[in-house]
Amino acid sequence: MSDRLDLTGKEIGQAQSALESALSGISDAGLELVADFDLRALLPDLQEKKWGLFNWFPLEDGPACWRVALTPLEPGHTPRSFGELYGYDHKRCDDLFILVETAAQGGDEAGVKKGFDEFLLGMTHHFAMEEEVFFPAFEQATGMTQGPTMMMRMEHQQMRGLFTQMEEAVSKGDVEGISRITSTLMVIMRQHNIKEEQMLYRMGDMHLSQECESLLRRAQAL
Ligand SMILES: [Fe+2]
């Protein structure tokens, strides 16, 4: 279980200092940041001072509350790569997905709702990191615009359709429906992630080694 740092009511400067001292004692489980302002305001400074030491993923994205998961990385993650950061996020979203599935199987409606919100935000952020940053850079570097990225975009659309169905089932409290959709989604997600990890990210890391870090910083801030 990660520690929690509540930055509600703090000015940016105060929040930066509070974060800096919390990071010096961070546990392996990481730190959950909570605030009543968009926590992205803290990201440029954190990237500047601590790049390669932490992963940053949104858990809740306003309008009243923002939460971010900060997890420490093993030393030696510099230079960073697409395979490493995006692959880590696949694993993280898989874990969130399993929480939803387990809650659905146990008939835990409140657990399903909370887990699904975090899972949906995680997947939306992950797709944005690919569609807005990685895929365009990959296409430009390789000249392949009708190839694997087109296929991956189509699969994202297919998954978005299932997210919508899941959202409807969650809002109705239809846990059986959720279980049915998660089974289909799991198969598609697994196959999709394997293709990206075994082929696309590796090619991206080869072709984009020069600009990789600046692209990853941009992706993280989405
Ligand atoms: Fe993808």
Ligand SMILES: [Fe+2]
């Ligand atoms: Fe992915």
